[in-house]
Amino acid sequence: MCGILAYFSKKGITKDILEESINSLKSIKHRGPDGEGLVLINSKSGSFKKILLDDLPKDLRINVDHFNEIEDYKFDLILGHRRLSIIDLSSNGHQPMFFNENWITYNGEIYNYIEIRQELISNGYQFTSNTDTEVILKAYDFWGEKCIGKFNGMWSFIIWDNKTKSIIISNDRFGVKPLYSFKNNETYIFTSEIRQFKYFSEINLSVNQENYNLFLNYGYTPLDNTTYFNEIKRFPKSSLLKFDFSNFNKEEHIQYYSIYNVKKRFELNFSDAIHEFSSLLTQSIEIRKRSDVKLGVSISGGIDSTLILQFLNQFTDNEKVQTFSAISPNKIGDESKFIYEVHKHFDVDTCFSYPLKEFNEADFYDFLDHVEFPVKTMSFYAQWNISKLMKSKGVTINLVGQGADEVFGGYRTHYIRYLRHLILKGNLITYFREVNAYSELKGIRKNILHRIVILDIGVLLMFKVGLRKIDVKMLNHWNKTSDITDFLKNDLNFYQLPFFLHSDDRSSMAHSIETRHPFLDYRIVDFGYSLSNEFCFKNGWSKYILRQSINDSLSRIKWRKDKKGYTVPNDELIKKILPESKNLQFDFRKLCLERVINSF
Numbered sequence: 001m002c003g004i005l006a007y008f009s010k011k012g013i014t015k016d017i018l019e020e021s022i023n024s025l026k027s028i029k030h031r032g033p034d035g036e037g038l039v040l041i042n043s044k045s046g047s048f049k050k051i052l053l054d055d056l057p058k059d060l061r062i063n064v065d066h067f068n069e070i071e072d073y074k075f076d077l078i079l080g081h082r083r084l085s086i087i088d089l090s091s092n093g094h095q096p097m098f099f100n101e102n103w104i105t106y107n108g109e110i111y112n113y114i115e116i117r118q119e120l121i122s123n124g125y126q127f128t129s130n131t132d133t134e135v136i137l138k139a140y141d142f143w144g145e146k147c148i149g150k151f152n153g154m155w156s157f158i159i160w161d162n163k164t165k166s167i168i169i170s171n172d173r174f175g176v177k178p179l180y181s182f183k184n185n186e187t188y189i190f191t192s193e194i195r196q197f198k199y200f201s202e203i204n205l206s207v208n209q210e211n212y213n214l215f216l217n218y219g220y221t222p223l224d225n226t227t228y229f230n231e232i233k234r235f236p237k238s239s240l241l242k243f244d245f246s247n248f249n250k251e252e253h254i255q256y257y258s259i260y261n262v263k264k265r266f267e268l269n270f271s272d273a274i275h276e277f278s279s280l281l282t283q284s285i286e287i288r289k290r291s292d293v294k295l296g297v298s299i300s301g302g303i304d305s306t307l308i309l310q311f312l313n314q315f316t317d318n319e320k321v322q323t324f325s326a327i328s329p330n331k332i333g334d335e336s337k338f339i340y341e342v343h344k345h346f347d348v349d350t351c352f353s354y355p356l357k358e359f360n361e362a363d364f365y366d367f368l369d370h371v372e373f374p375v376k377t378m379s380f381y382a383q384w385n386i387s388k389l390m391k392s393k394g395v396t397i398n399l400v401g402q403g404a405d406e407v408f409g410g411y412r413t414h415y416i417r418y419l420r421h422l423i424l425k426g427n428l429i430t431y432f433r434e435v436n437a438y439s440e441l442k443g444i445r446k447n448i449l450h451r452i453v454i455l456d457i458g459v460l461l462m463f464k465v466g467l468r469k470i471d472v473k474m475l476n477h478w479n480k481t482s483d484i485t486d487f488l489k490n491d492l493n494f495y496q497l498p499f500f501l502h503s504d505d506r507s508s509m510a511h512s513i514e515t516r517h518p519f520l521d522y523r524i525v526d527f528g529y530s531l532s533n534e535f536c537f538k539n540g541w542s543k544y545i546l547r548q549s550i551n552d553s554l555s556r557i558k559w560r561k562d563k564k565g566y567t568v569p570n571d572e573l574i575k576k577i578l579p580e581s582k583n584l585q586f587d588f589r590k591l592c593l594e595r596v597i598n599s600f
Helices: 015-026 113-122 132-150 194-199 209-218 270-288 303-315 336-345 361-371 379-392 404-408 412-424 428-442 446-465 473-480 484-495 497-509 522-530 544-549 552-558 570-577 584-598
Strands: 002-009 036-041 048-051 077-083 097-099 102-110 153-161 166-171 180-183 187-191 239-244 253-255 295-298 321-326 348-353 397-399 514-516
Touching: 002 015, 002 102, 002 153, 002 166, 015 036, 015 077, 015 194, 077 102, 077 153, 097 132, 102 132, 113 132, 132 153, 132 166, 132 239, 180 194, 187 194, 209 584, 270 303, 270 522, 270 544, 295 303, 303 321, 303 336, 303 404, 303 544, 303 552, 321 336, 321 379, 336 552, 348 379, 361 379, 361 497, 361 570, 361 584, 379 397, 379 497, 404 484, 404 522, 404 544, 412 428, 412 446, 412 484, 428 446, 484 497, 484 522, 497 514, 570 584
Parallel strands: 295 321, 295 397, 321 348, 397 514
Antiparallel strands: 002 077, 002 187, 036 048, 036 077, 097 102, 102 153, 153 166, 166 239, 180 187, 239 253
């Protein structure tokens, strides 16, 4: 897990541009406190120069140049890197990394790198490090662009291909690892964080007014490839771009993966589905344990994090796992009792953060500066506190449960949409059975529940025939989606998960923590979307197959009726910043939005 930079200029690199690039890299030292590297490349000849930087490992300070010694316009491409050491902590993992005339700068983890490495060794490749970075570089050398289909993990990487005189840019299947770009008529820049762009004198950022207004008025965050600045774009997930410098205006993104291609497996029975899910989650956690640094688990007292701890427990060899939770004792929504219930069943070393008690206004603004997008609730600040606590305990990897809700249907809206789906499919017997069960579980009167579903169908029909619309293409699409599985896929791809992943990345990396997501192993995602709907929604319960996978001894967690997450006393925390506010939620959105915009 690291931070990267790529800068290409048609005119060539000057000392001023090189100095700006070095400063841009330094601005993300939190992403990679363990080293930095930068190489200059001539995209026509392939010649290169390595640059001496402050945090370049001492044993690598040979055949490097000070940036003042570089001749202006001799090179036109910069690849830069900040390293957070996770696998092979030696300088053998230093980046940018070189092999067979190609260079890579890479942020992320390929969890199945050991298996791919063995395949490459059987094909004659030798390795000088134990890193996944070297595996990517040699996999590309052997398989070319098709190597991406072999990777199970999270990544943003840029490879300079000296043979084709082009760069290969790729983002992982679900956009876990961020990658942003700026392009004008002369320059193309890629970065891990938006903050990196402000160090380049040629860039003048302007506010994307549509996104600004949508968040201020509705709390809607852009989760497409736009940002809050017109000039900055997010590189599309599940995407590969081969960029040829000789054809600067041509861009053809190749989508190498899509959840919309997953087909239903109606022949699978429930017993076999549970067995397959257990096998997949075991494999996912096993490869996500791979590291040379300390690992912890975020625990909320819910189904997803409990499952991670339960399945991780089989690999711990009597070693205590450190768990981390944000709690607010004696406050509405506090999950302490469920967290303690989990702790009773596992021999863990528990660590707690208390967001309300520990709140510090300067720290909150530091959080906003790092997250780079405005937030609607203080629950995201709780994530920040967890990362800070992990850092203080010497933990570098955080296993979290993100993704399970969007795949297996964990939110209230998902169940309502499932009920709507049943009516639209004409499955009225199942509909009435599920309404009765859901009504009893949630304590909602059946007539009220019927009314909610019927009104939702009315909204769907108005959007479909064009009688109602929102001036945002994606939200219109979201409201037109009638199939429950497509609705879940949209939440994962566009609406729900992207912002959680964004917040995860920024809050964790601000404290040099790597977040790993076992439920976002693409094999689990494909499996989840292939299931019959009743495996996820049954007898009023959401995420039914996940519940059935939890040990019976954890019945209070297994059959929890509520859904929370990192719940905090939201209004109390906001009032610490805005004690005089008469419109708390609007004023909070405005404060967060203006802080983010003005930081650039």
